[in-house]
Amino acid sequence: MAERPEDGGPEEPGPQPPARPLDAIDQDILRMLQADGRASIRSVAERVHVSRANAYARINRLVEDGVIRGFGARVDHERAGHGTSAYITLKIVQNSWRTVRAQLRQLPGASHIALVGGDFDVLLLVHTPDNRALRELVLSRLQAIPEVLSTRTLLVFETEDLEPQS
Missing domain, CATH: 3.30.70.920 (Lrp/AsnC effector binding domain/regulation of amino acid metabolism (RAM) domain)
Structure with a gap:
């Protein structure tokens, strides 16, 4: 939904096309990346038993489809000074x-x-x-x-x- 300038926010992109269906390998990749967003393509490919090229293509598709919205760190807020x-x-x-x-x-x-x-x-x-x-x-x-x-x-x-x- 696009915001009008008077709403005080940037315009958001239009609606995305529906994501393609996820198979068991895609679900496994998502679980792996949720547990360790820094996992290498090689380790992802080995764990889900596909080639590195296939793992790379699947991760790119998940990003393009908006299933994966980004990669980040899980922060311990207390240790980061926000107790x-x-x-x-x-x-x-x-x-x-x-x-x-x-x-x-x-x-x-x-x-x-x-x-x-x-x-x-x-x-x-x-x-x-x-x-x-x-x-x-x-x-x-x-x-x-x-x-x-x-x-x-x-x-x-x-x-x-x-x-x-x-």
């Missing part, structure tokens, strides 16, 4: 999602933004250095956004990333 994490729920003015999303993208420590249905409209995951920084983010930054009607902060005590089943 406080919280999920923040927001109720927003109706039809203001694009405007609010553009402003949330600019927040320091914002890690995940989701438009959801239910008792609130937006779920935001943030990582901050400490509780003081979290308080500042919520009270000075989030609640200053005119389209944000209310917030609720859920402090995260412990997390666990679920690894793909091999």
Whole structure:
């Protein structure tokens, strides 16, 4: 969906064609790359029992089809200096999602933004250095956004990333 300039965000690309069906080898490749995004083409090919050229072509197709959106590092936020994490729920003015999303993208420590249905409209995951920084983010930054009607902060005590089943 393309955004209008007054919505405060860049235009998004048009709808993508549907991804081609994934077979068992594609699923195995996805599981491997989720567990280790730095896996070499050679190691992927060996583990799924295809040639390197075939593995390379499959990974490229998965990227082109938008199945793989990118490669990145899984960060331990506490060790990276962001020891406080919280999920923040927001109720927003109706039809203001694009405007609010553009402003949330600019927040320091914002890690995940989701438009959801239910008792609130937006779920935001943030990582901050400490509780003081979290308080500042919520009270000075989030609640200053005119389209944000209310917030609720859920402090995260412990997390666990679920690894793909091999």
